[in-house]
Amino acid sequence: MTTPNGTMSSAPAPTLETITLAGGCFWCVEAAVLALDGVLEATSGYAQGHVEQPSYEQVCGGRTGHAEAVRVRFDPQRLSLQRLLDVFFTIHDPTTPNRQGADVGPQYRSGIYLEQPAHEAAVREYVRGLEKTGRYDSQAIVTEIEPLRVFWPAEAYHQRYFEQHPEQGYCQVVIAPKMAKVQREFAAQLARRG
Numbered sequence: 424m425t426t427p428n429g430t431m432s433s434a435p436a437p438t439l440e441t442i443t444l445a446g447g448c449f450w451c452v453e454a455a456v457l458a459l460d461g462v463l464e465a466t467s468g469y470a471q472g473h474v475e476q477p478s479y480e481q482v483c484g485g486r487t488g489h490a491e492a493v494r495v496r497f498d499p500q501r502l503s504l505q506r507l508l509d510v511f512f513t514i515h516d517p518t519t520p521n522r523q524g525a526d527v528g529p530q531y532r533s534g535i536y537l538e539q540p541a542h543e544a545a546v547r548e549y550v551r552g553l554e555k556t557g558r559y560d561s562q563a564i565v566t567e568i569e570p571l572r573v574f575w576p577a578e579a580y581h582q583r584y585f586e587q588h589p590e591q592g593y594c595q596v597v598i599a600p601k602m603a604k605v606q607r608e609f610a611a612q613l614a615r616r617g
Contacts, residue, residue: 466576506609
């Protein structure tokens with residue numbers, strides 16, 4: 424690594440962590456996490472399921488077993504797992520099985536799919552704590568928490584969809600209000616874009 428004065432630094436590269444989040448339409452989750460400082464990559468795709476390399480149309484049919492999800496690579500030195508979960512649980516309803524608003528079907532279920540075993544205890548403890556807050560009026564949180572078995576990146580046109588199509592109807596009606604909420608509630612965690 425080169426320092427500003429051109430000399431080499433021995434500072435180690437950050438150790439990145441990865442987690443896959445499913446909270447309804449992947450466009451919503453992707454837009455929210457990409458706004459956060461410490462997220463280096465967010466890839467929309469299809470998690471779990473039993474069909475190899477599924478298409479969007481196949482997943483939308485609800486019979487492939489996949490959830491629309493976003494695989495997030497982040498730097499835990501800049502963004503804690505807890506803060507990432509705070510944002511995730513702010514932008515979706517984890518009490519509605521197979522549904523987020525008008526999006527209905529198993530592909531829209533709430534899920535957290537783990538790649539690092541160390542995340543499991545922290546995620547489960549976070550969800551238990553969330554249930555105790557009464558935030559969801561005593562409704563049970565139905566978020567799946569399990570190891571990531573498979574993840575297929577979605578087609579290229581789904582990547583950074585909100586960023587590329589902010590004028591699109593779904594983006595204005597569904598995603599924009601969620602982004603406003605993230606900007607309002609998590610201003611200190613937002614990435615500084617130049």
